[in-house]
Amino acid sequence: MNKISRKGFLKIAAAAAMSGVTAGALAACNAASGSTSTAASGSAAASGATGTYIPGTYEGTAEGISSTVKVTMTFSDSAVTDVVVDTSGETASIGAAAADELRDQLLAAGSAEIDGVSGSTITSEAVMKAAKSCYAQAKGEAVVSSVQLPTGDENDWLGTEPDIDEAAITETVDTDILIVGAGNGGMFAAAYAAANGLNFRIIEQNGNVQDTRHWYGAIDSAAAKAAGEKPFDKAKLLSEISRYASGKCDQRVVKTWINESAAMHDFMRSILEDKYGWVCDFTSGTEAAWPAENAEHNTDYLFPVEEHNYMASERESGLARNELLLQYIQELGYGVDFKTSLAKLEKNAEGRITGVIAQNMDDDHFIRYNAAKGVLLACGGYAGNPYMMQQLDPLGTSVTTACSYSPADKGYGIRAAVWAGANLDKEAAPMLFDRGIVAPGVDAGYVDSESAFGGKAFPGEIRQFNPGTQPFLKVNRNGERFANESCPYNDIVYAAAHQPGRVYAQISDANMLEDAKRFHTIGCSAGTRKNTMEGLEKTFASAEEKGCFFRADTIEELADKMGFTGAAKDTFLATVERYNELYDKQNDEDFGKPAYRLSAIRTAPFYGYWLGASLLTTEQGIAINEKGQALDTNNQPMAGLYITGDMSGSFFANNYPCLMAGVAMGRTLTFAMKAIKQMAGLE
Template sequence: MKKISRKSFLKIAAAAAMGSVTAGALAACNSASSSAAASSSASSAGSLAAGATYIPGTYEATAAGINGDVKVTMTFSDTAITDVVLDVSGETASIGGAAAEDLKNALMEAQGAEIDVVSGATITSEGVIKAAQKCINQAKGIANVEVIQLPTGDENDWLGTEPDIDEEAITETWDTDILIVGAGNGGMCAAAYAAQNGLNFRIIEQNSVVQDTRHWYGAIDTSAAKAAGAEPMDRAKLLSEISRYASGKCDQRVVKTWINESAAMHDFVSGILEGEYGWSCEFTSGAEAAWPAENAEHNTDYLYPVQEHNYMASETASGMQRNQAFQDYIEKRGYSIDFNTALAKLEKDENGRITGVIAQSTSDDHFIRINASKGVLLACGGYPGNPYMMEQLDPLGTSVTTACSYSPADKGYGIRAAVWAGANLDKESAPMLFDRGIVPPGQDAGYVESANAFGGKAFPGQIRQYNPGTQPFLKVNRNGERFANESCPYNDIVYAAAHQPGRVYAQIHDANWEEDVKRFHTIGCSAQTRNGGEAYVLPKMEEAEELGCFFKADTLEELADKLGFTGEAKENFLATVERYNELYDAQNDEDFGKPAYRLSAIKTAPFYGCWLGASLLTTEQGIAINDKCQALDTNNQPMEGLYITGDMSGSFFANNYPCLMAGVAMGRTMTFAIKAIKQMGGLE
């Protein structure tokens, strides 16, 4: 194991002055122009011509984007940036790719890298800005010296080895009572609660902005529920159902922490968002949140709805998200977020107590020791953006996934740091999969090679989530055969597809789809298709059609051809549709037992079809915790000074996420964030 030391900085800087550095752990950027320019880029500022700002030439550099590296190529005269070329081909076309022109124009206008991120493409923007600054440094004759933040693991070892950071490399020390790692949903809720109670804390975030908000959260018997006249929840049944969904592989005391304390969490959130920002809560329960009673006849009434809450910004909030409101809230109280500061490793004393962390600046790569006398809360997210962890920890979920809607910053670094420190990782995966990963005909599920993506792999789907894919229409495999009851939780059909060719399936419906989805009455986020109607669904169909993933035809034979069915598979497909229409006419699915109200005729042209797999939102396999949100060691004993919340916390889910218990994961995240702060702050 090689130490990263201050001496290493000096040695690499000296080497960079003589030429490029391409060692695995440390790198400098090379010029993309002539050998003379390349030589100039590595020389000192003294080689600049008198009165010149830059060494003329063309320079290129890379930095991490949303799916992999983005590349910036910049051309300089002696006094100006004259051209900018961005390569964001590895980014999601509709997000990072769409921002490329705006970023290029901003760099040219600013004549530097001090530009704003493009809304909705923050991570791509940050990568472009960082790579542009590297190019500028080269053109000024300044060596770019980088140290990789953490070992990335590999295809054989997702964990890797904990970095051994020399004391000489730690150039800064911060002291605080409480340290929160991660400015996402859990971290920002924790920070807002700590700020409201006047606690001494710091919060660090590896990116330059707070992370995206998951607006919907589940909470039990809240003030919003009482105001809406909702019946009190059967808490014993809810506890039993969550445990049963996890096959008993959870800690019911941890689940009870959410059940019993989520109402107080909601009161805290509503006190800020309604009281200070004038937002209103959209509360969902009762018939809108429940499967229709007909499901009881088919033993599917175990799908237990919860009371879901959603805050959308008021007009006066200018579209601010909850995490942004929490940021504004803490800043008004004199606190701030230490952005561009990434977790490198946890530190502990001779008794094993976690005393703080060593972090690394993602701006200039120097190391910082952060001492936290009362504890560390890790809220760093799961590992959906890390193919090494996905393939090794969740081979089944990986094999059926065709698209993703996760945060690419969630690469499991918090989980790895906790395991390095001796924490116990849940032994079973629990991915959050939605049956919405639309892909073209012939595309298998699972990773495909992607040179620009982290780990060299990415999921092939270009649309994050095709929401109508959740509807219980007829679904067939590549042989043209029906293979499962389509009236099921989101992830059940994609797991069923694990036993089908290519691990994908086609969804088929006719022109009466809107009438069908109203009758289907799906719940959770799939209700957007039912409630939004044509105005919501048609743009999604058109987007998918443009990408060659969605098809419309005047006859079933034509649809079969467009979906790629040939020979016997085409004959099977047409026979399957005919059989499905017979089941609809009889209002009795004697083949797979789907409730009659969720059958649909496929008789009225035009006919529609697409191929689907899973869309991965996040992972819920995390570090084992107790009911106080303390991390547990490999003997399931509390680790003093270490608390966990969010997608990197365990002891709650197993097998998979209970998709139709809407908002449970986010409700748990925010409830546990507050619980951890109460524990560290001595508030209970």
């Protein structure tokens, strides 16, 4: 039997069409099975066997945590008579140890549907998938069931495009527009297509719509006008975004968002407000502005964006925005094809993208989706794929301690587009929040994890610790201050790349809430200053339980709890004393922090905790033009292919301008609508 490596794939054809199967939608490419029959099934079938099964022994395989799991099943004409489960390549104490129990469950169940073994979920699912293949073969439904799609590996994040035999494609769907991914971009695109009565299909890799990113930035929208806002300085905003990206963006792409985001909001408003009665929470004016002192210290480059969200209405209705958009398209007679994985894009002899081949996650059969007018990929970034993170963004990976990304963001859409000839941005642009709280002594970067995709995970157990964003005193493990703490979220974590363990400690005192209100940070970091001390105590308690948050009655006691010893402790105490001197002077002579961002550390209790980055998503994506069309490696438009969301490029570089609140989601939604307009000829 040919085993399937993570780097390659096994080319297999289905022997017979699977009847009665309805396609779901887009599912992740990392859980398909491959199998080979060892029985003389052809002769058994020819002999006219009339039992439930074709007697013989069959093998099925599927990918577990760290190996290819194999199940061998022997059938009489009416029952399973023997089962061998090989999980020897799995973690010895977990998956490998579960083999005997899984074998017993398969023998007792008389089907591939078993309970599995607690603590060995991934291995159990692989065994069930492999057993399912054995049953299919024994019933004569397939000699070989499917292709193991490549996931990349630690040396080659891209892998090789799968070569899928025509005989394995057992279903064909024809449509005008195909949307791949039911997240923020995909669902908004589907809503716009449904509102215009277009012929489209939307497919999603999971069994449900994806998480909603609530806030989005839109310029000179109806909400802004209703709030009495003056017209935005669009030229300055364009300049600031370009400057933040070190000039590496395509300013024409940025202009599409600036000029068309108001129309995007109008359409969103027509659904959420006019149809369902939701209320938009618009943030601008003083609340969205940086204090005037920033200008005195040449830090006014943090240009705020007019931010919109409907979170209060989501809480009241019990629906997230993407769930309501699903309801909206369903009411118009459309739906989402769930649980089908993107395998590859297809193109004709002229190079036009004509559709995709996808794989159904329930039974592994392949589906050809023909899209006469185009394909929109909205599949998310690659934050959940350690192969891509380590190879494409070694710096961002090295300073990250925790994660708040969607685990479905494994970069499959990016890989499919690159296989088809698309141009991937050459520089990483991670969305790093300075909120990755960890215990003392924990370094930034990946640690080994038996249960995580790729065997790697970040060590932090708390997704985001919001107070970490406040510009309090920050020191390294030597007890030294090392940067101006009044900065965008990612600046301090990048500065920590030059510090021991690539982490840092944040220190404040009993006046931290009053200090945070005076600091007046904007964007989601404002959650700290808008909180109450009672609310913050709940946040602290959760971190304390995990050994990540410390409080003390003296600075010396805090130093001990934080793990400072010897010379590092002496330096830490001297640094706190020096910081108090700078506060008294109202002049940061050491790093130039604005005076209003300084704080005294004199009143007990004193608070301290270690931080790194929390990785939210990645913004390095496929290059696009101002119409949302994918570009090839010569930066020419690829006919029939459009990109939006975190897998689209040309907008960000180096990092994400975290404090331009909502700009990434505003870009995602604007280009989602733009792509549908382009494919449908509505512009």
